[in-house]
Structures are given as C-alpha cells and as structure tokens.
Amino acid sequence: MSQVLNPAASLPLADSPELQQALAQANLPTLLAVYVHLSHDAAMLDRFADCIRPAFAPVPTSIPDDLAADLRGKLHHLLVTGEGLATGAPDDALFQRIMSVMVGEPVEQEFIELAFDQCGFRPWIDRSALPGRASRPANFKVLVIGAGMTGMAAAIKLEEAGYDYVVIEKNAEVGGTWYENRYPGVGVDTPSHFYSFSWEIWPDWHHYHPQGADMQRYMVEVADKYGLRRNVQFNTRVETLVYDEASGMWTVTVRRPDGRTEDLVVNAVINGHGPVNRFKWPDIPGLADFNGPVVHTADWPADLDLKGKRVAVIGTAASAAQLVGAIAPEVASLTVYQRTPHWVIHNPEIADEVSAGMQWALRNIPGFKEWFRFKVYWAAADGLFANVLQDPAWVGNDLAVSELNEMTRQYALSYLHQKFADRPDLIEKLTPDFPIFSKRIVLDNGWFDALLRPNVTLENKGIARILPNGIEAKDGSVFECDVIVCATGFNVARMLGNLTVKGIGGRDLGAEWGEEDARSYMGMCVPGYPNYFHTVGPNSAPNHAAGQNLISECQVNWIIEALDRVTEAGAKSFEVTEQAYDDWNRKVEARMPQMIWSHPRASSYYMNSKRRIFLSWPWRLVDFFNETRAPAEGSYVLHR
Missing domain, CATH: 3.50.50.60 (FAD/NAD(P)-binding domain)
Structure with a gap:
C-alpha cells in the first residue's frame, strides 16, 4: 500500500482574491471534508450532520448561512496560516466519519479501501514503489489492443510494474470512444470529476458532465504526461491472435497503414478494444x-x-x-x-459550467479534488444500486x-x-x-x-x-x-468484433462466443486461452450507474497481478480453470433473475436475442473492486 495523501504538504496558501472566491463558490460539504481532514476537528462534523442529506433524499441539503460562514472562516484561517493543522493523516475511523457526514448517510467499512484508492487518498498499489519488487523478465512482452480508456490504463500500469509492452491502436491518436465520437452535442453521462483515472484526478473540467472534446483533451493530456505514444503503434489494426502451446507465446498479426501485415510475437495480450466502437447501421430497406x-x-x-x-x-x-x-x-x-x-432523467447540473471559484478550489485547495471525487462517486455510482435490485415484495409489478x-x-x-x-x-x-x-x-x-x-x-x-x-x-x-x-448504437454483443482468436488446440473464441453469446471469467478470461485477457468483457459492465473507469482500472490491476504470478514463478502463462469459469458463470446466471434487466418488460442491448443478460455486472462497484484485488487461489493454473 502507498502512504495516505498528505494535503498539508502544500500549506500554507497565499491569501488572495482567488482563494476568497473559491471558498465562496466551492461545494460546502467538500469544504467541510477538507477542513476536518486537515484539522481533525470532528466536532465540526457533528454540527453539520443534521444539515446534509443524501443525494436523492426528498428533503434537500440545507446548511444555515451562519454555519457555512463559520466553516469558511475556519478553513480560510487554517489554509493561510497553518494554525490548527493536525499532525499526520486522519485515522480510518475519522476518514469514515468524514465520508458519512459529507454524503448524508452511513458509509460502511467495506467502501473504505475503494474510496482510498479511487479518490486518490491512498492508491491500492504503486508497484514501482514496492520494496524488494524484482524486475520483470526483459524478454516478457505484453501487447495491448487499443489506446482508449482501458488500453491507456493498462499501458500506464504495465510501465509502472516494469513490463515491456506495446499498444496497437487503429486510430491516429489516443482516446478511443472520445477520439471517434465527434457528433454535435456529444457528451458523457458520468460526472466529470469521477470519470477519469484515479491516479490522474483532473481539476480542469469545464462542465460537471464532460463534453466529448473535454474528455478527449483529458485523454491527450494524460498521454502527454506519461509519454504513452512512444509505445503506441498508431493507424494499425490487430487482425489475428494465435496461441502456441509449446512456447506459451501469442502470434499477433497486425495490418499496417500501408496495408501490409506483420506478425508480432508476445507473451500476453490485453484486449482493450471495448464493446462500443463497432457501430451498427439500421436494417431498413432502401x-x-x-x-x-x-x-x-x-x-x-x-x-x-x-x-x-x-x-x-x-x-x-x-x-x-x-x-x-x-x-x-x-x-x-x-x-x-x-x-x-x-x-429521461432531469439532472439540473448536466449543462452547468464549473465556476471559476470551484475550478480554483479543485486546482489549489489541498485535498479538495479528492474529496469532491468521493462525493460524486457516492451519488453517481453505488448509491443508485437499489434501483436495479428487485425487491421480492414488488415481483409482478409491471x-x-x-x-x-x-x-x-x-x-x-x-x-x-x-x-x-x-x-x-x-x-x-x-x-x-x-x-x-x-x-x-x-x-x-x-x-x-x-x-x-x-x-x-x-x-x-x-x-x-x-x-x-x-x-x-x-x-x-x-x-x-x-x-x-x-443514432443506432453499436454491435455490443459481438464482443470480439472482427478479431480472430485461436487458443489451445486451435480453439476459436469467435466460434465459441458466436454472434451474441460471449461468456468469460470476471469479464476477462476464458479457459483454453492462456495469457489472453479480454477487458470490459461479458458481465463486467456497470449498468446500474457510472463507473466504467473504475471497472477498467480494477481489471488492469487483476491482470497485472496475474502476470506477476507468471513471471515470479518463471512460468509461461496463466489460465483460468474450467471449474472457476463454470462456477463464476453459474453465479452470474443465478443472480440475474434478481436484477431489473431481467424484468419481463425489459428489453435492452444488455441482453441477447434469447434474453440472456450478457453485458451487465449484477453487483455493486465496490464488489467488483474487492473481487479484483488479486486472482483467487485455486482459480487458475500456471503453465511451465
């Protein structure tokens, strides 16, 4: 684990009109969280606890003016003088109390590690900083398909973990969906301040829900910061992947911009091409x-x-x-x-611009962007899960x-x-x-x-x-x-697109999945295809709310943990077992009747023509986070 974020390291701040404006305009529950984080003044939480309501409560949050003014004054004094600054970071109990008060409802213990990681307080693992971590074998190479959100996350974390890698991208620039989708009005349903990498929380959003151009600008800036393009081969398409059991290697055939093909031989493949980049035309005569x-x-x-x-x-x-x-x-x-x-849901902030004061707070008040990210996550993600879980008392309701x-x-x-x-x-x-x-x-x-x-x-x-x-x-x-x-969507069900993937004994993943019946283990692995990891795969989509960024990060974490097991054991490859695969799919199938997507009146791209829900993750984001800390012992074999 990494150390807890220490916002005090950047204090004191200079008193300025910009700081005064930020304190006047910034989100008050977030200012409260920052103040208590820095001061450990838990008494202030007690004063606010009865004023802050959950995001969708019938009675809205209402903070008295005098209480708001007192908070702003105390925080201003602390920020510009350093007086009242506590020594060290809050303990976990105080963190949990801050979280609960700022969102107006209890935040249970099971959410704490996710919040630490996803909100930048304490990243789950920075492999480059792990003491005694052995370097990865120089001859072990990973190929990543796609430089969208998941592919970029894989590249950054592979680099951090010391792996040699190459990214194959069909477009001329990074960004994936946000490079390709440029129609007028294109935007993001997920709130801006959550829809980003947890290790690159961006303060520069113009709107509370990003427009497509803003999203692409974020992707480009991340690529610039991490120097990703040096390992990306642009304007190149992956066509075929073939596994050789004897060597444990994948031969990946790519098509270059000039039309010629080339074979790349690698140890592992992370497929990050995503399900929403193969658009479909309507089947209409004429x-x-x-x-x-x-x-x-x-x-x-x-x-x-x-x-x-x-x-x-x-x-x-x-x-x-x-x-x-x-x-x-x-x-x-x-x-x-x-x-x-x-x-159609009315979200009053969908088109709201982030005020100058709020932007300044996100950029300059220590800890503010992390706490605001937590507030947004709570309202836009697992806080909505109860909407998709069927209450037995409501069975039969249309x-x-x-x-x-x-x-x-x-x-x-x-x-x-x-x-x-x-x-x-x-x-x-x-x-x-x-x-x-x-x-x-x-x-x-x-x-x-x-x-x-x-x-x-x-x-x-x-x-x-x-x-x-x-x-x-x-x-x-x-x-x-x-x-x-x-505006007729994508061919989501055909998860391999036009890729040909051949595994052990010539097994053909495209034939096994067919046009619409993809299955996997945790949305990533299929027995018979060692060291092939299919991200954003079957039953891993967070269809109850925001959170594809979290799913992508979690899958990348799990995959690197799997690769570490291979390299540390001196093995050739990692393969999920048939038993784990079967057990996982039975668990998903047993869960789906409890979910709203299986309702008799439901019809969506989450299901195939036989009404099997092949896309959706039927639990909360926190459950996905907890399931993907590492491959479960007994769920895989290492080939030597």
Missing part, C-alpha cells in the same frame, strides 16, 4: 439508395454542415438525444424516428422493482409531465412502459426542449423504407429530407 448523406453518430464527418437542412434522425437513445438537442436550433426541419421511448425504483420513475414522470404540460401527444409518445433503469436512461441536455420546437417532429409509427428523397413511415407518410443520421 438505406443505400438515399440520394443525400447517410451518416452514423459514431462516424461523424468533420465537414458535415446541417444548417438550414432537412434532417432525419433514426433513434432516440443517448446519442440521439444529445445530437437532437444540439442541432435542432440550426436545421430547417428535423424528424426524429422513435422505436421505443426511453426514460413498472417498478422496488420502492426506490418507483420513486425514481415518479421523478422522471413528473419531469416529463412538467415539460410537456401543453403537449399531451408528446407525453403519450414519450412515456415508457417498462421499469426505469431496466435499460440505459437518458440525461436530458436539451432533448425535451428540442422536441417542443416548431421545426421538430417525433415520429413513432415506425419506418417502412428509405426512399431516394426521404423516409416513408409505416402509415404511408413521407418526410422528405436532405440528410439521414443513424
């Missing part, structure tokens, strides 16, 4: 015959100008909602084709699975009725008939406002065919348009 541009949101042309155009958008999920909100004011007319309505889930549904319904009070036709079209959270929700960032514009029409009668000059609905009506935009 799509290829349209006379104008037909584009997908995930492949947005840089030179596409929609001003004054007649535009059709196919789809109403997250990408479509972001796009429509952004382009509706500038197009001549816009028809949106909806197959299924989605639950529209909710628990009391909290019904409360969340009513909140969304109230917002829907409020926005469209004068448009009962839109209320009817936009009201889902399934429980909220049983498929991905949409955060409203201009979507509902766009649907109220006179130049926007929501069509839900279904598409019959595409004509050369427009779209014909199933009722025979025709919308003539200049551009068709397909």
Whole structure:
C-alpha cells in the first residue's frame, strides 16, 4: 500500500482574491471534508450532520448561512496560516466519519479501501514503489489492443510494474470512444470529476458532465504526461491472435497503414478494444439508395454542415438525444424516428459550467479534488444500486422493482409531465412502459426542449423504407429530407468484433462466443486461452450507474497481478480453470433473475436475442473492486 495523501504538504496558501472566491463558490460539504481532514476537528462534523442529506433524499441539503460562514472562516484561517493543522493523516475511523457526514448517510467499512484508492487518498498499489519488487523478465512482452480508456490504463500500469509492452491502436491518436465520437452535442453521462483515472484526478473540467472534446483533451493530456505514444503503434489494426502451446507465446498479426501485415510475437495480450466502437447501421430497406448523406453518430464527418437542412434522425437513445438537442436550433426541419421511448432523467447540473471559484478550489485547495471525487462517486455510482435490485415484495409489478425504483420513475414522470404540460401527444409518445433503469436512461441536455420546437417532429409509427428523397413511415407518410443520421448504437454483443482468436488446440473464441453469446471469467478470461485477457468483457459492465473507469482500472490491476504470478514463478502463462469459469458463470446466471434487466418488460442491448443478460455486472462497484484485488487461489493454473 502507498502512504495516505498528505494535503498539508502544500500549506500554507497565499491569501488572495482567488482563494476568497473559491471558498465562496466551492461545494460546502467538500469544504467541510477538507477542513476536518486537515484539522481533525470532528466536532465540526457533528454540527453539520443534521444539515446534509443524501443525494436523492426528498428533503434537500440545507446548511444555515451562519454555519457555512463559520466553516469558511475556519478553513480560510487554517489554509493561510497553518494554525490548527493536525499532525499526520486522519485515522480510518475519522476518514469514515468524514465520508458519512459529507454524503448524508452511513458509509460502511467495506467502501473504505475503494474510496482510498479511487479518490486518490491512498492508491491500492504503486508497484514501482514496492520494496524488494524484482524486475520483470526483459524478454516478457505484453501487447495491448487499443489506446482508449482501458488500453491507456493498462499501458500506464504495465510501465509502472516494469513490463515491456506495446499498444496497437487503429486510430491516429489516443482516446478511443472520445477520439471517434465527434457528433454535435456529444457528451458523457458520468460526472466529470469521477470519470477519469484515479491516479490522474483532473481539476480542469469545464462542465460537471464532460463534453466529448473535454474528455478527449483529458485523454491527450494524460498521454502527454506519461509519454504513452512512444509505445503506441498508431493507424494499425490487430487482425489475428494465435496461441502456441509449446512456447506459451501469442502470434499477433497486425495490418499496417500501408496495408501490409506483420506478425508480432508476445507473451500476453490485453484486449482493450471495448464493446462500443463497432457501430451498427439500421436494417431498413432502401438505406443505400438515399440520394443525400447517410451518416452514423459514431462516424461523424468533420465537414458535415446541417444548417438550414432537412434532417432525419433514426433513434432516440443517448446519442440521439444529445445530437437532437444540439442541432435542432440550426436545421430547417428535423424528424426524429422513435422505436421505443426511453426514460429521461432531469439532472439540473448536466449543462452547468464549473465556476471559476470551484475550478480554483479543485486546482489549489489541498485535498479538495479528492474529496469532491468521493462525493460524486457516492451519488453517481453505488448509491443508485437499489434501483436495479428487485425487491421480492414488488415481483409482478409491471413498472417498478422496488420502492426506490418507483420513486425514481415518479421523478422522471413528473419531469416529463412538467415539460410537456401543453403537449399531451408528446407525453403519450414519450412515456415508457417498462421499469426505469431496466435499460440505459437518458440525461436530458436539451432533448425535451428540442422536441417542443416548431421545426421538430417525433415520429413513432415506425419506418417502412428509405426512399431516394426521404423516409416513408409505416402509415404511408413521407418526410422528405436532405440528410439521414443513424443514432443506432453499436454491435455490443459481438464482443470480439472482427478479431480472430485461436487458443489451445486451435480453439476459436469467435466460434465459441458466436454472434451474441460471449461468456468469460470476471469479464476477462476464458479457459483454453492462456495469457489472453479480454477487458470490459461479458458481465463486467456497470449498468446500474457510472463507473466504467473504475471497472477498467480494477481489471488492469487483476491482470497485472496475474502476470506477476507468471513471471515470479518463471512460468509461461496463466489460465483460468474450467471449474472457476463454470462456477463464476453459474453465479452470474443465478443472480440475474434478481436484477431489473431481467424484468419481463425489459428489453435492452444488455441482453441477447434469447434474453440472456450478457453485458451487465449484477453487483455493486465496490464488489467488483474487492473481487479484483488479486486472482483467487485455486482459480487458475500456471503453465511451465
């Protein structure tokens, strides 16, 4: 373990107008946490405990002005003079008490290690700093597929752990999803201050939910800081992976920018290509015959100008909602084709800019960005888990699975009725008939406002065919348009994409998984494919809330622990056992009937055509964190 963060090391701060502005504008519960962290003044927690409420409580947080002023004054004095600064870091009990008060509800002991690691207080392991850690064998090489979030995490941590590695990236730059997705309005559902690497908590977000360009800027800055590009081979695609049992090596065939192929021989492969970069076109007759541009949101042309155009958008999920909100004011007319309505949540801060004072606090007040990250994690991640766990008392209910889930549904319904009070036709079209959270929700960032514009029409009668000059609905009506935009998602179920992966005895992972039935151990390993690690794999997606960044980090940690077992034992490779694989999949299958995604009315890309939930992790993020500290003894074999 690393040492606990010591914010006091950067004190005192100079008194300045910027500090005064930061104390006036910054989040108060976070200022409270910083003050108690630095001072160990637990009495201040008692004064605030009755004022701070959980994120989704019916009664909101309300801190009296005099109490807020007293906190700001005490913290200001401590920051600029150092007086009242405690010696050493808080003990774990005080940390836990600070966490509980700042989020308005108990934070149990099981969350403490996750909070230490994910919020930068005490990273789980910095392998470069472990005393006595032996260097890794010079001839042991790891190949990483993809330089998106997971691939970048793998590269940084492999470097830290002393492994030789190479990253193969099909694009010209790092960023993955955020390099590729550039459609107008593209953004992130996960709050900015949690959706980042735990070891690179960024203070420079412009919005509380990052826009796509901000997300890509963060990725680029991380790549710059860690010098990642020296080990990345850009504009290169991985095509085939073949395992040789005798040598324990993988031969990886890549295609270079000039079209030639090359074989790379490595000890291990970490596949970080992710499930959301292989977009799919809708299966609609006549799509290829349209006379104008037909584009997908995930492949947005840089030179596409929609001003004054007649535009059709196919789809109403997250990408479509972001796009429509952004382009509706500038197009001549816009028809949106909806197959299924989605639950829409009003998040008042979705478009909020981070104030200058808040940004200054994040950059300069010691400990502030770490504590704010914890506050965001708690509200946006495991705090939402009760929405997706079925309460047996609610079995048979068509529209909710628990009391909290019904409360969340009513909140969304109230917002829907409020926005469209004068448009009962839109209320009817936009009201889902399934429980909220049983498929991905949409955060409203201009979507509902766009649907109220006179130049926007929501069509839900279904598409019959595409004509050369427009779209014909199933009722025979025709919308003539200049551009068709397909916001129709990704082929998530085909998790290998176009990769060919051959394991022991010529086993073919693509054939075993087929088009839609991927299975693994912990979303990472399959027996018969030693030293092949498939990140963000089957049943590892955090579909109850934010947290893909955490899942990626946890999987990278587990994989490096697995590789360490190989190198420390002088073995050739690591393979999960059939028993562990079978037990794990039985455990997942037994859990799924308890989850909202299995509700009779649920239908989402989380499930395959046989209604097997192949994508979702059916427990909390803290459970994934705890499960991935190291491979369980007895769950694997080392080949020598």
